[in-house]
Amino acid sequence: MATRFxxxxxxxxxxxxxxxxxxxxxxPFPFGEDAYMYGVNMEPHTRPGSAGVFAVGFDVDxxxxxECAERAKVLALEPxxxxxxxxxxxxxxxxxxxxxxxxxxxxxxQFTLERDGLDWTWTNRPLGIHHTFRFGDATTLPHPPFEYIxxxxxxxxxxxxQRDGTLYIDGGVATVPADWSLAFDxxxxxxxWHGPVPLAHQAGVFDRALQYLMRxxxxxxxxxxxxxxxxxxxxxxxxxxxxxxxxxxASLTAETIGxxxxxxxxxxxxxxxPRSNALLFGIRTYLASLNELTRVPKxxxxxxxxxxxxxxxxxxxxxxxxxxELLVAYLAQFDDGAPTAPGITPDxxxxxx
Amino acid sequence: MxxxxxxxxxxxxxxxxxxxxxxxxxxxxxxxxxPPAAPGAHITLSLPGADGARxxxxxxxxxxxxxxxxxxxxxxxxxxxxGGSRHIHEALAPGDVIDATVPHNxxxxxxxxxxxxxxxxxxxxxxxxAFVARLRETGAPFELHQIASADEIGVFAxxxxxxxxxxxxxxxxxxxxxxxxLLAAQPLGTHVYTCGPAGLMDHVEAAAAGLxxxxxxxxxxxxxxxxxxxxxxxxxASDIEIAVAGDQTMLEAIEAAGIDTPSLCRGGAxxxxxxxxRQGEPEHRDHFLxxxxxxxxxxxxxxxxxxxxxxxxxxx
Amino acid sequence: MTNRPRYAPLxxxxxxxxxxxxxxxxxxxxxxxxxxxxxxxxxxxxxxxGHALVMPQPFGAPSEQRFRSxxxxxxxxxxRLAAETMGLRIYAVGSEPFVWDVxxxxxxxxxxxxxxxxxxxxAPERRVACVHCRTVNPGVTTTLVTCAGCGAVLTVRDHFxxxxxxxxxxxxxAEAPGEVPPVEDLCA
Numbered sequence: 127m128a129t130r131f132x133x134x135x136x137x138x139x140x141x142x143x144x145x146x147x148x149x150x151x152x153x154p155f156p157f158g159e160d161a162y163m164y165g166v167n168m169e170p171h172t173r174p175g176s177a178g179v180f181a182v183g184f185d186v187d188x189x190x191x192x193e194c195a196e197r198a199k200v201l202a203l204e205p206x207x208x209x210x211x212x213x214x215x216x217x218x219x220x221x222x223x224x225x226x227x228x229x230x231x232x233x234x235x236q237f238t239l240e241r242d243g244l245d246w247t248w249t250n251r252p253l254g255i256h257h258t259f260r261f262g263d264a265t266t267l268p269h270p271p272f273e274y275i276x277x278x279x280x281x282x283x284x285x286x287x288q289r290d291g292t293l294y295i296d297g298g299v300a301t302v303p304a305d306w307s308l309a310f311d312x313x314x315x316x317x318x319w320h321g322p323v324p325l326a327h328q329a330g331v332f333d334r335a336l337q338y339l340m341r342x343x344x345x346x347x348x349x350x351x352x353x354x355x356x357x358x359x360x361x362x363x364x365x366x367x368x369x370x371x372x373x374x375x376a377s378l379t380a381e382t383i384g385x386x387x388x389x390x391x392x393x394x395x396x397x398x399x400p401r402s403n404a405l406l407f408g409i410r411t412y413l414a415s416l417n418e419l420t421r422v423p424k425x426x427x428x429x430x431x432x433x434x435x436x437x438x439x440x441x442x443x444x445x446x447x448x449x450x451e452l453l454v455a456y457l458a459q460f461d462d463g464a465p466t467a468p469g470i471t472p473d474x475x476x477x478x479x
Numbered sequence: 480m481x482x483x484x485x486x487x488x489x490x491x492x493x494x495x496x497x498x499x500x501x502x503x504x505x506x507x508x509x510x511x512x513x514p515p516a517a518p519g520a521h522i523t524l525s526l527p528g529a530d531g532a533r534x535x536x537x538x539x540x541x542x543x544x545x546x547x548x549x550x551x552x553x554x555x556x557x558x559x560x561x562g563g564s565r566h567i568h569e570a571l572a573p574g575d576v577i578d579a580t581v582p583h584n585x586x587x588x589x590x591x592x593x594x595x596x597x598x599x600x601x602x603x604x605x606x607x608x609a610f611v612a613r614l615r616e617t618g619a620p621f622e623l624h625q626i627a628s629a630d631e632i633g634v635f636a637x638x639x640x641x642x643x644x645x646x647x648x649x650x651x652x653x654x655x656x657x658x659x660x661l662l663a664a665q666p667l668g669t670h671v672y673t674c675g676p677a678g679l680m681d682h683v684e685a686a687a688a689g690l691x692x693x694x695x696x697x698x699x700x701x702x703x704x705x706x707x708x709x710x711x712x713x714x715x716a717s718d719i720e721i722a723v724a725g726d727q728t729m730l731e732a733i734e735a736a737g738i739d740t741p742s743l744c745r746g747g748a749x750x751x752x753x754x755x756x757r758q759g760e761p762e763h764r765d766h767f768l769x770x771x772x773x774x775x776x777x778x779x780x781x782x783x784x785x786x787x788x789x790x791x792x793x794x795x
Numbered sequence: 796m797t798n799r800p801r802y803a804p805l806x807x808x809x810x811x812x813x814x815x816x817x818x819x820x821x822x823x824x825x826x827x828x829x830x831x832x833x834x835x836x837x838x839x840x841x842x843x844x845g846h847a848l849v850m851p852q853p854f855g856a857p858s859e860q861r862f863r864s865x866x867x868x869x870x871x872x873x874x875r876l877a878a879e880t881m882g883l884r885i886y887a888v889g890s891e892p893f894v895w896d897v898x899x900x901x902x903x904x905x906x907x908x909x910x911x912x913x914x915x916x917x918a919p920e921r922r923v924a925c926v927h928c929r930t931v932n933p934g935v936t937t938t939l940v941t942c943a944g945c946g947a948v949l950t951v952r953d954h955f956x957x958x959x960x961x962x963x964x965x966x967x968x969a970e971a972p973g974e975v976p977p978v979e980d981l982c983a
Contacts, residue, residue: 213590220515241512243547287590290695290907296590307926313958314798321798322954341750344514345581365926365965369947372969403517403587448970593905663812667879668905691812691882693909 131252135192138199143359145418147477149188152178153414155422155470156351156391160431162440164326166334171349171395179393183228183347184279185410186236191252193280193302193361200301200362201277206309207364208273210285210297217285217297218272219262220399221406225275250278273299281393281410284308288340292316293405302361302411304354304390305368305445324439342405344398352392354444355453359388359413378449383456384417387449389429416456424473426460433457486513486522490575491549493567497634499556500602501568502542506549508576516544516582518609519700525578527570528562535731537563540605540674540700541582543612550582553638555602586672586700588613593668595621596661598683600653600675601628604635606700607674611642623647624656626679653679658686674700710786714738714795715757729781729791740795742782752782759791797953800895802914804829805886807836812882816840817872817897819865819889820917827888827914837886843868854878865889869896876904884910891915892922892933895960919981923951924961931961939967939978948975 136142145153172183179185200207210218226248229237238249244261255278259266267274276283276299284298293316300308311319316336326332342348356363357374378387395408420426433446434454441447467473492504507513516522523538543551556568586606588595595614597607604625614621627635629651639647650656662671662683671692673683680699687697712721712729714736723732730752733740742752750767756779763773765780772778779793806829807814816837823834834840841851844861851860853871862868876883885906887897894913901911923932923940930944940949942964949964956963968974 223515288587289589289591290909307963309929310924310926310954310956310959310961310963314956318798318955318957322952337750343581343583365963367927369927369966369969372966373972375970400515400520400582401517403520403584591902591905591907663880663882665881666905667876667881667883669881687881688810691808691810691884693907695907695909696881 129186129188129190131191132188133191133195135189137193137196137359137361141358141360143189143192143413145414146188150414150418150421150477151472151475152187153419154179154351154391154393154412155419155425155472156353156389157428157432158470159468160428160466161435162432163437164323164331164440166331166338167350168335168338168348168396169350171347179410179412180349182232183395183397184225184232184408185393186229186233186252186280190280194253194278196361197299197301198277201273201299204366207301208276208299209308209312210270210272211287211312214272214285214287214297214402214404217287217399217402217404217406218270220401220404221283221285222271222275223261224397224399224406225279229279253278272297279408281408283409284407286316286339286405286407288403288405291340292336293339295319296404298407300364303364303409304352304356304392304411305363305365307365310365322443324443325437339396339405342396342398344400347395347397349393349395352394354390355446356388356390356413357386359415361411361413363390375445375448378452380452380456383449383452384420385415387453388413388415389419416453420457420460421477422472422474423460423478424466426457427462427464428466430454430457430461431466486579486581488513488550488577488579490571490573490577492573493571495568496553496638497631499568500634501554501556501571503552503554503567503571504549505552505577505579512546513544513549514581515546516541516550517584517587518613519586519588519606520544520582520584520609521586521606522550522582523580524563526563526566535563535566540586540609542605542608544582544609553602553605586674586698588672589670589696589698591668592670592696593620594666594670595619596665596669596671597621597623598656598658598671598673598675598679599623599625600673600679601626601631603673603675603679603700604638605674607672608638608642610672611647615642621646624661625649626653626656626675627651653682658682659690662687662690662692670696670698672698672700708785710788711790712786713790713792715792716795723785728783729779729785733781733795738795740781750780752780753778754781755794757792757794759786759788761785761791762787798955799953800891800913800915800955800957802916803912804832805888805912805914806832807886808884808912811884812880814838814884814886815875816886816888817868818842818887819868819893820845823888824916827916841868841872843889865893865896869900872897873900873904876901876906879904884912886912886914888914888916890917890920892920892960895957898957899960921951921981922961923949923964924956924959925949925964927966932964935962936981937978938981939975940964950976 226239230239236251240247246261247258249256264270282300282302284295286293287296295311295314298308317332320332360371363371391412393410397406399406441450487508488505489508491506494502496502521538521540523536525534525536528535539552541550542553554564554567557564597610599607607623611623625635632649632651635649673680684697709724712723721732721736723729730742756777761779762785764783767780805827814837841860843865847863849861849863851862853875885901887894894915898911921935923935925942925944927947928945930942932940932943942949947966950967952963952965954963
């Protein structure tokens, strides 16, 4: 794995961020067809034969070091962004074990886990971490076990307790949230925390998704893609800080939209945790600007069609309304009307300029 | 371990601990770590069938599960064994290799319980042993009541000896436990967990409901009743007919006919094996379909359910 | 669809050992009860009297008990539930903040959602939590509220936390400062 990290990237203030050609080509483009509507788009994760971001439990890419630094900054400013209810202690250790095992297995050059009974030694070379600790004894780690390990993975995570025929969001870390608040949502049921999402409830999407999720088994993770848009490569679009990033939405122009508007994709993954029987959700966020994505001709055409025909309620929920007209007008130049192949994979092996 | 669907286990030890009860220790055949498991979890073993040909898949609760020291089961020899428990009792020996599923949990401790009341009958003690170990660890309030036949009181007392304490009680026969009085005395926020013969678990459920316990506070383990009257299964889409024997499940019969159909818990709880019914009257024995869905008669869980009609036609 | 609690008129649970009805005011509207049901279906009733002279007996005494305030009632409810056994059902009728305060105490006593029924009535009133500064603004009766903590004008999202007993308030003009929609009364 010859990933070259870009430790100088920033996700606030001067926004120094960009995707390499490799990163663009492996971007989890969320639109498999030219139109978008909510559906139960769950499927098995890390199935043999999967490639790119779908091949590993927890993807580590070129932004890893910079993103971990950004998330540490968010937690330093607001420690409450990581919050786990006391009955989820076992799930914290489950999460630590799962992420350590996965990273060590998928990226043996970067991460190592050595176990001698309950005495574990963890090495994270990209972040320069080397710790020996006792599994199950939180006093041997510098942070609580869940926070300790999620600080070393990209994206956010939530912990769900399964009881009373539903899932309760009883913990998590929300440093890079797409406008949802863990502090506010903690303790809600699956249907409650998804309450604000338009249209999907009527279609029964959440009922079926919940049934599916409650049956996710250990060793058989699942995933889905979700998306929204963000102005600037800003990871922390929390409702807490909405007064800071809200004005960005009114700031786009025809000249800046290609570089400054980012498609924000969440690779959501679902893991059954063995000791606690809890369910871990990974919410791994990928950002790519319109100008990066439209270097893939198929994606340029498709983005235009999806945004042009998007249901207004979905556009409103995702916060696109204020600049949608500008967006569609900008994307029109990439759509020559040619048909697009089904599926999300790029239609080119290398990028045009 | 993450993506493994099947574990290859080796028998480390198998000892008769009482007439008809065998304790089996399993480890990973390659010496690697095994997946951890929550108390209440079970694994499904692939065991040679009685006829020596078709393997049987039996689910057993994990009495203990440790990634390094392995899994522990206690298996009772069933009176009408289809071959699974008979094999474990008569043939299984240290060094034998067995395929198993990764642990799966359909009988979990409730995280919000103020107190856990455990009621076991006979070999139904197995998940409760795992529960007690966990509850002792966390210090959560609990009470265990184990019902044993008069001649087995000593067996269960010995099993519980390492976990003895004032919360642990053994009763000789069901009549020696005043279940309504026990349930009526429980503080608000108690959850009851029962495992054992279906009659006992039904009794606990009915007594709790009669005292106003909400069903969400009543938990039971059940891998489904095994056996019943034989019937004929017609698979409409595959255009074949299969005889389901009295000691065979519908799912086993379908698999034996070479039809690949998804399944998971094989205990009527997870819903994975659900199949559409075209004709006939299913005898539902699962805990997955709602009353309304049962009344419609459109689906059946072939892992545990059977047929009231001599012929059941499925849309597969 | 929104994450807005819904309330059904009250009727007693069919199978229960005991029933306790809690109200935050003496007057309960008729529509608080399902057709064919009324106060007398609930053998034990606790009501807020609103003066300091009453002396309720929270343990064991039958039928009607009167409490000095909602806080008084909630404090004694906590003690009562700590001494209760399984089979109890509780019912709360009153303002939305009150009924969810009752639900919170019941939940902390180990009761699940299927052991309680709630009916919010009267003029709509909400507790609104400012997501930016964490201040909880009580008694909100309009669609917009100026946060007492940070001064932001908050719009109330259709997102209610049953755990915190608050609605989510978000600055309404964050994207375009000064663009404030008209204020309206909350409708029932």
